[in-house]
Amino acid sequence: xxxxxxxxxxxxxxxxxxxxxxxxxxxxxxxxxxxxxxxxxxxxxxxxxxxxxxxxxxxxxxxxxxxxxxxxxxxxxxxxxxxxxxxxxxxxxxxxxxxxxxxxxxxxxxxxxxxxxxxxxxxxxxxxxxxxxxxxxxxxxxxxxxxxxxxxxxxxxxxxxxxxxxxxxxxxxxxxxxxxxxxxxxxxxxxxxxxxx
Amino acid sequence: xxxxxxxxxxxxxxxxxxxxxxxxxxxxxxxxxxxxxxxxxxxxxxxxxxxxxxxxxxxxxxxxxxxxxxxxxxxxxxxxxxxxxxxxxxxxxxxxxxxxxxxxxxxxxxxxxxxxxxxxxxxxxxxxxxxxxxxxxxxxxxxxxxxxxxxxxxxxxxxxxxxxxxxxxxxxxxxxxxxxxxxxxxxxxxxxxxxxx
Numbered sequence: 001x002x003x004x005x006x007x008x009x010x011x012x013x014x015x016x017x018x019x020x021x022x023x024x025x026x027x028x029x030x031x032x033x034x035x036x037x038x039x040x041x042x043x044x045x046x047x048x049x050x051x052x053x054x055x056x057x058x059x060x061x062x063x064x065x066x067x068x069x070x071x072x073x074x075x076x077x078x079x080x081x082x083x084x085x086x087x088x089x090x091x092x093x094x095x096x097x098x099x100x101x102x103x104x105x106x107x108x109x110x111x112x113x114x115x116x117x118x119x120x121x122x123x124x125x126x127x128x129x130x131x132x133x134x135x136x137x138x139x140x141x142x143x144x145x146x147x148x149x150x151x152x153x154x155x156x157x158x159x160x161x162x163x164x165x166x167x168x169x170x171x172x173x174x175x176x177x178x179x180x181x182x183x184x185x186x187x188x189x190x191x192x193x194x195x196x197x
Numbered sequence: 198x199x200x201x202x203x204x205x206x207x208x209x210x211x212x213x214x215x216x217x218x219x220x221x222x223x224x225x226x227x228x229x230x231x232x233x234x235x236x237x238x239x240x241x242x243x244x245x246x247x248x249x250x251x252x253x254x255x256x257x258x259x260x261x262x263x264x265x266x267x268x269x270x271x272x273x274x275x276x277x278x279x280x281x282x283x284x285x286x287x288x289x290x291x292x293x294x295x296x297x298x299x300x301x302x303x304x305x306x307x308x309x310x311x312x313x314x315x316x317x318x319x320x321x322x323x324x325x326x327x328x329x330x331x332x333x334x335x336x337x338x339x340x341x342x343x344x345x346x347x348x349x350x351x352x353x354x355x356x357x358x359x360x361x362x363x364x365x366x367x368x369x370x371x372x373x374x375x376x377x378x379x380x381x382x383x384x385x386x387x388x389x390x391x392x393x394x
């Protein structure tokens with residue numbers, strides 16, 4: 001698999017440049033969503049169906065296909081805050097992987113990884129995502145239900161409800177400054193589907 | 198499974214009370230090892246074969262048996278530094294699980310969990326341990342080779358080469374202040390055994 005990241009963030013962005021979470025306040029038409037790319041203060045908004053083409057065309061975010069993919073995040077040494085973003089097309093839906101390096105505690109950058117469905121929260125509940133790191137006879141797996149892009153990626157990360165890596169663990173799993181993240185999406189178990197009925 | 202922890206640490210201990218890592222310097226007879234209980238500045242030393250009975254009798258550390266066990270660490274809210282310790286008897290060996298709450302960064306306690314074989318580093322290389330947290334449709338798994346108790350648990354934790362949990366993640370996986378940690382030990386794959394020959 002080819003290494004892919006949002007090409008426009010080879011230099012880190014100031015935290016203040018990240019768009020505020022205005023998903024619920026500023027959307028006039030409830031079917032319109034703002035740009036879900038957390039990298040830029042992008043004025044775009046549109047229907048969920050065209051978010052993917054906006055992300056591809058305007059922000060040049062790549063799509064990887066397949067039930068199980070490997071995303072190679074390069075240049076892990078870049079200073080915080082930095083985001084690595086990829087879209088994952090799978091099971092008839094598109095997902096957004098966000099890997100963020102951020103200093104929640106000053107001087108101690110951490111890595112946060114989560115997956116968002118480009119769809120509604122109800123649709124997101126039908127899936128489980130798995131992120132896996134595997135290197136040097138060590139393995140770390142995180143499994144959870146993806147959030148919807150209608151929710152705010154910033155709050156998912158500030159809540160810490162995602163894969164969290166200290167710098168030391170990130171280095172243990174990195175190879176030559178790059179972190180290979182295995183990603184798999186599955187449909188949730190039957191009892192989850194039943195719980196929704 | 199009954200909740201178990203080193204009964205003598207219901208109150209947190211001062212970091213300074215933890216024993217220094219004198220495994221390599223202070224052992225006169227190379228077959229003698231110091232007390233491996235990280236909780237106390239314990240003057241005991243003895244052969245590896247009697248470490249287990251020392252830990253049971255002097256420090257009242259319990260042993261859980263079986264290939265897969267669940268250790269319930271209670272009172273996760275206790276202030277750092279605090280240790281939770283259990284022995285795990287499996288595959289003809291005894292392992293020591295150390296769960297430590299520690300403020301690596303002042304004001305931001307984290308949890309660190311690792312497994313040590315009560316045996317030599319060469320013996321430890323034959324095993325893989327897995328720690329698993331599973332709650333609220335979230336799952337976190339850590340797999341690695343156990344360290345030997347002849348190495349220093351303090352340096353394993355300060356290197357961050359273990360399962361690391363922020364307070365927020367620990368709370369997501371806790372139930373009523375208790376953290377259930379699934380523990381499994383397996384023998385390493387064939388290619389590891391071959392690599393040693």
